[in-house]
Amino acid sequence: MLLFKFLIKNSKKLFLSFCFVTSIQTQISAKGFPKEYYEIEDTNKAKEYFFEYMYKMVSYENRxxxxxxxxxxxxxxxxxxxxxxxxxxxxKLLDIKQKYKIKNIYTLQEYEKKVDIIPPSLALAQAALESGWGKSRFVSDANNIFGHWTYDPAFGIIPKKRDFGAKHFIRVFKSLQESVSAYMLNLNRNLAYKAFQETRFQQRIKNENPDGFKLSQTMLNYSGIAHEYLNLLKDIITINNLQNYDKRFYQSNY
Incomplete structure (x- = not known):
């Protein structure tokens, strides 16, 4: 009888809890990169697969x-x-204004600073670094390539090593493509990446395409390891010749 009364009294909470768990499970039904990627034993071939797969998603969002x-x-x-x-x-203009957090709806320069592509070399380097080449728990459990956090439990899972008292969650994405889209929007509208937005805008003024190598050195606020993070990005871009992906993208007339 006591158990029955408890269930009746807490039925709403139990139902909401069930819905929450079901929602998270639905969101992460398709996890990570294709199975064939994880079966590649040759390091160079695995890198090539990773970059090509990421390049397609990055190109799609850039278009x-x-x-x-x-x-x-x-x-x-x-x-x-x-x-x-x-x-x-x-x-539609109003939607874009709100999406990119533009202050003045009629000021073109504001849009030009924020509504612009992310160079593939930068996106690919950060993807490799943030996801452990697509093999991190963030990717396998949440389709989260770029280390995004959320404070809404309806859209996240608890990190294994979250500090006591911390309230952030690993953000869950329905697909890897959705993760790429969120990453690009984050760089384009977040005040933390103002240096990135301004530097890219100056490149445009000079009639230059956004340079991923140079722009990688504006990512000081992306990671807690600060300048070490910039050096890691520089190394990944250089060692893997990722600027070739920038050239490829711009030559395609995207």
Whole structure:
């Protein structure tokens, strides 16, 4: 009888707990890189597979970003005074403004600093470093390539070595592609990466394509190991000739 009363009294909590666990399990139903990647024994072949797989996802997201960038430029260099506030064009502009945390909806320069591509060499280097070449628990349990945290338990799992009193979770993504998308948006709109955004903008002013090697040295706030992190990125890009992926991307007219 006591057990029955307990279950009735706590049924709502039990139901919500069940939904929470089920939600997390649903989100991580497809985990990590393809099985064939983990079966490659040759280190060089494994690296090549990893970079090629990541490059495809990075290129896809960059093309989406470019479409947003071109849309904004087209709208704001036309006669903006004639924009209908009820039109799909205005609402799309408003969505992009909110997505990238733009302050002034009509200031093109703000968009140009934030709505721009991430050089593949930088993304690939950070992916390798943050995910342990796709073999970390973050990837296998949460499709999390770039070490993203969250403070919402509905979208995360508890890190194994979380400090006592800490409240962050490993963010869970439905797919690796979703993780790449979140990483790019994070670099583009987060104030912590203002140096990255400003340096990339200056490269654009000089009619240069964003340089992943140079931009890697603006990632001081991405990791707690600070300058050591910058050296690691520099080494990964250099040793693996990742700037060739930048050239490949720009030559494809993306």
């Amino acid at each position: 989406l970003i470019k479409k947003e960038r071109l849309f904004v430029k087209d709208v704001l260099t036309s006669n903006i005074l004639n924009i209908d506030f009820d039109s799909p064009t205005f609402h």
